[in-house]
Amino acid sequence: MDRIDNSTSLDSTISYMEDTAHFMNYAQGSTIAAEDRERFRELISQICQNENALRMKGFRQHGSVSTYQHCIRVAWRSFCLNLQLHAGSDECALVRGAFLHDYYLYDWHNAENKGHATNHPCIAEQNAAIDFDLSDKERNIIAAHMWPLPLTRISTSREGWIVCLADKLCSLYETLFLR
Numbered sequence: 001m002d003r004i005d006n007s008t009s010l011d012s013t014i015s016y017m018e019d020t021a022h023f024m025n026y027a028q029g030s031t032i033a034a035e036d037r038e039r040f041r042e043l044i045s046q047i048c049q050n051e052n053a054l055r056m057k058g059f060r061q062h063g064s065v066s067t068y069q070h071c072i073r074v075a076w077r078s079f080c081l082n083l084q085l086h087a088g089s090d091e092c093a094l095v096r097g098a099f100l101h102d103y104y105l106y107d108w109h110n111a112e113n114k115g116h117a118t119n120h121p122c123i124a125e126q127n128a129a130i131d132f133d134l135s136d137k138e139r140n141i142i143a144a145h146m147w148p149l150p151l152t153r154i155s156t157s158r159e160g161w162i163v164c165l166a167d168k169l170c171s172l173y174e175t176l177f178l179r
């Protein structure tokens, strides 16, 4: 785990997002405007300091990346994709759904968590609905993010499709390069 797992301060979280932002800008060959970056910071700051959300710092996701870091990365990548594709998504629902998409609150490497790949979106949705006042769209973003696993649990919004894509891109990157 890297440095943010040793701290629960907002500053350390923001600092991590800035580091992630730097990579994402480089990888996508474009620059996200300062006002867009600040809007993302405001949106994610509203949920990333929640007590249970901070617990995700203690769970490993891919390689050396915590679930918390992964969720911030997916939220940022979703935010950037929406801008770059001119998709016109509801940014609040997009960032909230993206950050909470893996809010299952356990270590999936634990052998007790059989069926994790299929089941965890529903567990994340249920957990998030307890801690946050979620819209139906936000619930669907979380529940459908693993599509096509299963084929029948499908996104019903553009925000959901963006998070579905961003999660796969970030997971591949983390697995290959952040071990």
Ligand SMILES: [Fe+2]
Binding pocket: 101, 102, 120, 121, 145, 146
């Ligand atoms: Fe997931």
Ligand SMILES: [Fe+2]
Binding pocket: 070, 074, 101, 102, 167, 171
């Ligand atoms: Fe994920």
